[in-house]
Amino acid sequence: MNPRxxxxxxxxxxxxxxxxxxxxxxxxxERAYQRLDQFALRAMQTDRTPGMAVALTGREGLLRVxxxxxxxxxxxxxxxxxxxxxIGSISKSxxxxxxxxxxxxxxxxxxxxxxxxxxxxxxxxxxDPITPHHLLSHTAGIPRDRDDIPSSLYQAASLRERSTxxxxxxxxxxxxxxxxxxxxxxxxxTRRPYAEVIRESIFxxxxxxxxxxxxxxxxRPKLAVGYVSAYDDRPEPSNQDPPVPGSWVEYGAxxxxxxxxxxxxxxxxxxxxxxxxxPGGRVLSEESFQLLTQRxxxxxxxxxxxxYYGYGLVVRxxxxxxxxxxxxxxxxxxxxxxxxxTDGLGAVVLVNGPGYPGAVARFALQLLQAASQGRDLPExxxxxxxxxxxxxxxxxxxxxxPGGATLELRADGDQLWLLHQNERILLEPRGEDxxxxxxxxxxxxxxxxGRNQDQAVVEASFGxxxxxxxxxxxxxxxELPSGWEAYPGHYRTQQPWFTNFRIVPRKGALWLITPExxxxxxxPLQTGEGALFRVGADKESAxxxxxxxxxxxxxxxxxxxxxxxxxxxxx
Numbered sequence: 001m002n003p004r005x006x007x008x009x010x011x012x013x014x015x016x017x018x019x020x021x022x023x024x025x026x027x028x029x030e031r032a033y034q035r036l037d038q039f040a041l042r043a044m045q046t047d048r049t050p051g052m053a054v055a056l057t058g059r060e061g062l063l064r065v066x067x068x069x070x071x072x073x074x075x076x077x078x079x080x081x082x083x084x085x086x087i088g089s090i091s092k093s094x095x096x097x098x099x100x101x102x103x104x105x106x107x108x109x110x111x112x113x114x115x116x117x118x119x120x121x122x123x124x125x126x127x128d129p130i131t132p133h134h135l136l137s138h139t140a141g142i143p144r145d146r147d148d149i150p151s152s153l154y155q156a157a158s159l160r161e162r163s164t165x166x167x168x169x170x171x172x173x174x175x176x177x178x179x180x181x182x183x184x185x186x187x188x189x190t191r192r193p194y195a196e197v198i199r200e201s202i203f204x205x206x207x208x209x210x211x212x213x214x215x216x217x218x219x220r221p222k223l224a225v226g227y228v229s230a231y232d233d234r235p236e237p238s239n240q241d242p243p244v245p246g247s248w249v250e251y252g253a254x255x256x257x258x259x260x261x262x263x264x265x266x267x268x269x270x271x272x273x274x275x276x277x278x279p280g281g282r283v284l285s286e287e288s289f290q291l292l293t294q295r296x297x298x299x300x301x302x303x304x305x306x307x308y309y310g311y312g313l314v315v316r317x318x319x320x321x322x323x324x325x326x327x328x329x330x331x332x333x334x335x336x337x338x339x340x341x342t343d344g345l346g347a348v349v350l351v352n353g354p355g356y357p358g359a360v361a362r363f364a365l366q367l368l369q370a371a372s373q374g375r376d377l378p379e380x381x382x383x384x385x386x387x388x389x390x391x392x393x394x395x396x397x398x399x400x401x402p403g404g405a406t407l408e409l410r411a412d413g414d415q416l417w418l419l420h421q422n423e424r425i426l427l428e429p430r431g432e433d434x435x436x437x438x439x440x441x442x443x444x445x446x447x448x449x450g451r452n453q454d455q456a457v458v459e460a461s462f463g464x465x466x467x468x469x470x471x472x473x474x475x476x477x478x479e480l481p482s483g484w485e486a487y488p489g490h491y492r493t494q495q496p497w498f499t500n501f502r503i504v505p506r507k508g509a510l511w512l513i514t515p516e517x518x519x520x521x522x523x524p525l526q527t528g529e530g531a532l533f534r535v536g537a538d539k540e541s542a543x544x545x546x547x548x549x550x551x552x553x554x555x556x557x558x559x560x561x562x563x564x565x566x567x568x569x570x571x
Contacts, residue, residue: 088328165542183254226332246332281495478508
């Protein structure tokens, strides 16, 4: 006897229905992955990124690894799941975890003076002693870098030649040297090499089987080739030449020595999403995890979402969700680790050249959250033209320099044009009030604008050249203090991270201008032979610049926070 048709339908439906939610979820995630692929490939094309690896994870396991582009442009070898990338400053959280483990073992007091454990540690200071807590949170008041001698203990020991800029615990100032000191603290407390400690205490329990804790010549064949801009002394043009291989440097210090595959770094993020628990056992106790992710000090700018620095990690709240993150940068590499502790989802992005891994990681996390919650997926972020200028009319007008030279700016909708030698040059915004001018006469600096107290644009500058706008009401002539004419020039060194800078006179002051176009005023601290300046107007900055070795009225050497740079022949 045949079963009734309605019963057959009911039986089939009851058998199929439990699978439908899982199938729908799988479809949602697949669509999210496709949209992420679109975004990643578009970003790589825009930024001319050679290669990228992206890993997505939840608390329970790895969700996906995707790879794009080339690990080596010369051989056209593609990025694969096994490709190693230098992860840069994401390594700082590994150093922090190793020290928190030592605290759990009773070997470290985070609030004791650091010289209790490292007797050689010294820095000129009028303040209370520096502790591991201060170094872990970038609140020690010490200088940022000493990259001319990578991975030598002298990097850390040379702090004895420097001075603090602020009382420990009072001021956030990102310091790579601080985490180099902490890496040597790990070695001192364990009597073992830093890389060995990281492998045993973190890599093994987490399952990071393909990662390396030190950048050495032996692992170079497994690494993606790192690429940098063809120009190292000027703002990068949008129609840049293809990137070139970056300098190769072995590195083993605690601020940035780790190399990882995308899947391995996702396993590390998964441990963080699980608050220290890992397949091989707990890496951190709950108490230590809370210390790792505490809000020690605010580190966000006025236009950014509020964020705080903990111990080697940034912590922020987004729409009621607690997120942890950290970026990294090495010569030819950049990276981002981003996790949502509330949702238990996260993304890591690794690139081997120009690019913005943070933007890819943020969009990846948004896609994961929408897919997991059954919401509509976010659309691809709108790709604005490189020449779109918010409030372009604010900058329009005539600007006159002391010598009678003029700049003519014209606004047309959301575009800004510079009239120069019978040409109309379309400007490209590079941050607030700064513009790239795609013309050979403007190659070395950005065109920058200044505002008055009413936020009206009243002046413009290009390197040493200053121009008063039609609404400018201040003085128009300035004198450089006697003797300062010896300091302007182009200075270079052989260290590969920050290879050069220019000192320019403008409006009676001296300015340090980086190749990217960032500008900081020099504040005089000591005049005469060996003149010393503080870099930046912030009185708590520990960065100093000293000039010496005058010949024919020009200083031949500039020492920036301990690193010697030498006057070069190029303008």
